[in-house]
Amino acid sequence: MDLVLQLLFTGIGIGAVYALVALGFVLIFRATNVVNFAQGEFSMVAAFLMVVFAVDLEWPYWLSFLIAIGGMALLGALFNLGVYYPLRHRTYLPVIISTIGASIFLANSTLALYGPQPQVLSPVFETQGFLVGPVFLDSQYLLIIAVTAVLVAFQYWFFEHTLIGKKLQATSQDKEMAALLGIPVAGMIMLTFVYSAVLGGIAGILVAPVLFVSIQMGATIALKAFAATIIGGFGDVTGAIIGGLALGIIETFGAAYVSVPYKDAFAFIVLVAFLVLRPQGLFGERIAEKA
Amino acid sequence: MRTTRRVFLGGAASAVIGGMAGPGVIRSACAQGAASTVRIGMVLPVTGPGADAGRFALNGAKLALEQVNKAGGVLGKPLEIVTEDDLTTNPGAVLAFSKLASQSDLVGFLGSIRSTQNHAMAPDILKTGKPVCFGGTDPVLTQMGNPWLFRFRPNDSYSARVIADFGVTTLAKKKWAIIHSTDAFGTSGAKALTEALGKAGATIALDQGYTNQSQDFTPVVLAIRQSGADVIGSYFTFENDLGIFARQLRQLGVTVPWVGSPSIVNVTALKLAGPSLFGTYGVADYAEESSDAARNFGKAYRAATKIAPDNQSSWTFDAVTVLALAINKAGKTDPQAIREALLAVRGHEGAEGTYNFDKNGDGLHGYNVVKNDKGNIVFDKRIDFYQG
Incomplete structure (x- = not known):
């Protein structure tokens, strides 16, 4: 039982990270109908910004966090202007290729500017965690789970109970109709990119003390988050959360009870199973219904 | 306007990506040009998860290059290193080695510290027929009948x-x-x-x-x-x-x-x-206090790079030093002559330990x-x- 509880806690902690990044995938997909393959790099860039300000310059953690998040908002806006906006009237394929190019560009730019060495970012809390009975609760994982819960609640309130949230939803459902109703579609998409970059950034900063800060960290997280998005249902916020948490738990238990080397395989076996048996995911709508 | 922006972004991306992953030529101060130098190739990770190790490997190789050239170079000419990024992947390593092997004037190579990449390159190394010094520690690498593989770390x-x-x-x-x-x-x-x-x-x-x-x-x-x-x-x-x-x-x-x-x-x-x-x-395999040679390397490495030495830099230091020594002993750049000179190395005090090559191509036989x-x-x- 102790083992199960420890694995469950770890699985939820990792799953929460996948869920945060998956949320960014979903928001951009809803707004633009394309997958942003640079979403993981948003996490990596934010983590490096934290290293620059909190570690290298030794500025206060909270100030570094605010600067990093501000930087991510700016990056999201520039990303929209440089990667999506020029191709907005094309089909989805050029945009996807453009985001892949941007992902490579961000990774290599960071490598060129900062160098290849992995970096250490201290956790927010000095204590590593504490024991509840036989289960060790890592303080950083607790923070990740708490922040994910808060962001999900915020997102629900924002999309369901604010005018701007409803405008964003209208834009994601039908851009032409939204424009006819006077909604500034370009502005809404810009806002989506900014928010997604911030979300990715928060995920990166939260996970950095656990996984270390490296050029590859974004790609590692994004691959799993992408799988979580498909499992949950592309375009569905609840699905991204459930998909992320489910993936974290499945791979942790799979590693413990079946095989550690095949840990990653469990996530992708589930992914393939969903693509074959339920391509719309847990909460996604059927394409025919959307049309 | 759109074309201009696209060209700008493409150019910027190419500059960054190309700058990171492209080939490089490492010369010491006295080297003048390709025609008057002896050149060796080096496969190393510049990008990917091993990029950090690649940086250390290059530091070690550059330090050896400086010392070799200061001592008169190889066959009376300055030694030069040509590098290729292996992307920290097996396909990347194979491609990097192929690019280097296509340059006929390269007389020897430094392979990877990662066994899996050396396994991937091994068939091409056999076809190329020139000595490759590597740092991977899988014992099988020197036991599979490839006469061109020389290990510079204990297996x-x-x-x-x-x-x-x-x-x-x-x-x-x-x-x-x-x-x-x-x-x-x-x-x-x-x-x-x-x-x-x-x-x-x-x-x-x-x-x-x-x-x-x-x-x-x-x-x-x-x-x-x-x-x-x-x-x-x-x-x-x-x-x-x-x-x-x-x-x-x-x-x-x-x-x-x-x-x-x-x-x-x-x-x-x-x-x-x-x-x-x-x-x-x-x-x-590298411990700074294990020998005078290790201490001397550590001192020179710290002075040159301001960072602590470890095995990722010591094996490339030894590889460049011993390869230069073997070429000088051979008296020519013929691959077979260099191979025989490498196999004949006995009692060479390197940063990693004392090199005594056996018939398989293993230079070191112990650990700290x-x-x-x-x-x-x-x-x-x-x-x-x-x-x-």
Whole structure:
């Protein structure tokens, strides 16, 4: 039982990270109908910004966090202007290729500017965690789970109970109709990119003390988050959360009870199973219904 | 306007990506040009998860290059190194080696520190027919009949024997958990350790592989805890994996002694894992206090780079030094003559140890045992198996 509880806690902690990044995938997909393959790099860039300000310059953690998040908002806006906006009237394929190019560009730019060495970012809390009975609760994982819960609640309130949230939803459902109703579609998409970059950034900063800060960290997280998005249902916020948490738990238990080397395989076996048996995911709508 | 922006973005991207991954030529101050130099190729990770190791490898090679050229160069000409990025992948390594091998004036090469990449390049190395000095420690690499492979680090049959000997004899631990990467390096290391422990009369309570770039080791740590092992032996390929494992090991209350392969004392691992590695033991091919040659290399390396030396830089330092020595001994750049000169190297004091090449192409035959004393790597002893 102790083992199960420890694995469950770890699985939820990792799953929460996948869920945060998956949320960014979903928001951009809803707004633009394309997958942003640079979403993981948003996490990596934010983590490096934290290293620059909190570690290298030794500025206060909270100030570094605010600067990093501000930087991510700016990056999201520039990303929209440089990667999506020029191709907005094309089909989805050029945009996807453009985001892949941007992902490579961000990774290599960071490598060129900062160098290849992995970096250490201290956790927010000095204590590593504490024991509840036989289960060790890592303080950083607790923070990740708490922040994910808060962001999900915020997102629900924002999309369901604010005018701007409803405008964003209208834009994601039908851009032409939204424009006819006077909604500034370009502005809404810009806002989506900014928010997604911030979300990715928060995920990166939260996970950095656990996984270390490296050029590859974004790609590692994004691959799993992408799988979580498909499992949950592309375009569905609840699905991204459930998909992320489910993936974290499945791979942790799979590693413990079946095989550690095949840990990653469990996530992708589930992914393939969903693509074959339920391509719309847990909460996604059927394409025919959307049309 | 759109075209201009696209051209700008494309150009900027190309500049960054090209700048990072493109080939490079390393000359020391006295080198003048390709026509008047002797050139060797070097495959190294400039991008990907091994890029940090690539930087250290290049530092070591450059330091040796400076010293070789200061001492008169090779065959009276300055030595020059041409580099190619292997992307830290097997296909990348094969492509990088192919690019270098297509340059007919390159007289020898430095391969990878990663066994899996050397395995991937081995068929092309055989076809090219020129000496390749490498740092991968899978014993099989020098036992598969490829006459052009020369190892500049002791192989894992030695590291396994030293880990087993130290753990069983010195620490008096008999119930082992072996944790290893599932790549060629980790698998061969674990196999060699299992054999060595069997001969030493120890039992294997757990043999647990993991895939590189794992994000969580909780199941592995819990398995160690459940196995009842009283000591851990490990073969980690990447330092970030080692760092995550070390932290989770301590968090989940596992305090048994840990004797690791050389990555446990790498500069990057020490930085990432910090106090989680305090009190651990490692077998290290490079230990600064193990010999005068190691001390001299350490001093020169610190002066040149302002960072601590480790095996990632010491093996390339030795490889460039010994390759230059062999070419000078051969008196010509004929591949077969260089090969014979390398095989004839005896008693060369390098940073990694004393080089005595055997018929397979293994230059070193022992390891140092070191301890992590609150972040300082303290030399304990050297165990050498060379019998002349």
